[in-house]
Amino acid sequence: MLDNYWDDSEHSLNTRAPHLGKNCVTPMQDVSSIVTGQVLWDINYNFCQSWDRQNNTQWGTDNIETDLMEQRKRFVRTDYQPNTKLGAEGKLLMAQIVRTYDDPDVEDIMQVYLKNIKQTTSYIYTENQYFRFPPLVSAFIEHWERMRGAGREGPIHWFAITNSSDAGIGKGTKTTNDMLRLLGRQDVMPNVAKAVREEELKWQLKILDIQETKVRNDALNYIPAAKPLLNQNLKTVEEQRQWVRQEMTRIEALKTENADTADTADDNDETKETNLTRELGYELSDNPGIKAHICTLMPKDKTGKYVHTYKKQGKDEPAEVYVHSKVTIMDDVFTFIGSANLNTRSMQLDTELGILTECHESTQALRKRLWGLHTGNNPAANPDKMHDYQVAAKAFSSWQEIININKKIANSYNCALREFLRTDPDISRMD
Template sequence: MTQLLRTQAQEHVYDIEKLYLNAANNVCQFIYIENQYFRWGPLAEKIKQIAERQTSWGRDPAQHNAIHLFVITNDTNDGIGMGTLKTQEMLAQLGRADVIPGVTRLLRIKQIRADAPPKPQPETANDHAGQRKLDEWQAEQGRKTREAENSTVQAQEVPGLKVHVCSLVAPDSPEGQPWMPVYIHSKLMIVDDVFTTHGSANLNTRSMMVDSELNICHEHPAFSRPLRQRLWGMHTNRMGAQDEPELAFKAWGEMIRQNKEFKSKKLSPVASLVEFYYGETTVADFD
């Protein structure tokens, strides 16, 4: 059985929002997301919440494995566009601010300024005590800002959750040339090889709350598993399409490592799959 779901703000219909959150709430093994955008915070928060909740209820990742989240989305300026702020926020919720470090550092600096105590104001030119306080304030803010600018952004562990965030390049990108990014326009999520939704809705606020969108969903393993296997096989050159999420996660990690090495040596990629990385320092919040 297939269900149709809509976002239709004029009629106060937000079925797709509920669909994504309910599907994430029911995950047992893995979630696979392939979407043009990856910047809808409520979904990240739900996934994180479920992983932490299952761990608190006694799920031992060493014995039962963690929940695995596999994401493929755009990491170019054309793909992320004016949504870098929400993208960073979603990645940070999942412990992966490390793949968008420039924006993360800018936001850290912004937070430092917001948390700063009031700037001292010397009352007169001869207010030496006031001037000394101002100098100390400026020195301290400058120190904190420099630390943020030079800080290393590292991945953070989320209890019970393992996350790969990836993008795609042309697998036949020639040696000695920049790899050609593949523009991702999918709007797909698969959960545990059972549940699938696809349609017109992106993972952003506009698709969930504003624009008119239409998705379908179904719980049909005979469709969901072959679809996931086909996509993973295509993206990983048949090296990362294992049915066991733990094995697939390790294979994706090795592929990410190899492609980083090959890219640094200006070789052709081993497969389309590469780690998501956005190194620009543009903060934009147009969703």
């Protein structure tokens, strides 16, 4: 077990003796659950099926059980009864197990996400190690277009807690950028956004070069009557090339703009609308139907104050709570807790497991517990009745106020919430 798992909700940078708690600097945010009842039968099925796989490896010299799928046949679903002594005052919930599995091919977690995001009407909350599954945003945009056609005016609000650190974001900045582009929030990872756009424009130039070569080769065999058409084709290619070069010049200017103040970008006035996505030349609806806060979490130092840097061998090092959670909540009624990250691997390739419930009472309680932890128990930022999108809009504004305050007040932060900001321009594509 990773030492970080012994962290608690204080998320302190302090280390403790190995037998007393977390024995490493980096705090970890995670969400666990106790499950009883018939849903355990399904969890056991997944475990036994995985255990019996041909590629399961014997570790050490201990005897291991085999043919677990055969052994479990003596059990039936009704053998697993709920333990009313555990959970939220013994309240019984309807629950379902969903999974990603490679053989046989199962993508239930992805299907659950894509289906339920098309049913949300007020807000989405994701607390996840990664934030890079663009099909989820695409499905939402499709859902919003239908809602707008039916007369919906107010947006749906997306509250996201994730990682911006090298260790947390891993090798997936390209797909993270794709997700942010669809949401119109490339401002939180601006240098990757600019580098990706520059790559795209360079590819467009190469394609235009190929097109020009084809037109000129065709000209070798042209008949006189076709000369005007060939000239027009060459003119069109050249006009497109000039536009691409102008765009590359403009993007280069954006890359160097405010370069000297990159380290203090989070001190700027964030009450104004950012539109880096439009500045980079992407189409973005004036009313996309969604507003998104992309946030990270700050830990506490030895004195109990929230910090976003700490001293290591005399140098300032970034301090960020490592978000390991895989939790999604929608409209204070839908909850997913599992092992699946918001990325392609977890949705379509790896072996993952999750449990989902549909219960307002338990979902709201979980959301309020998490938001209370992240917002410093700010009641305006953590209200009841979040199924009402007007209430969600007010909560969204309260989060914005917290974000603004935590940008302007150095070394005196009032809670863990901090806007995501990653200035490293490196583009990685492993996931």
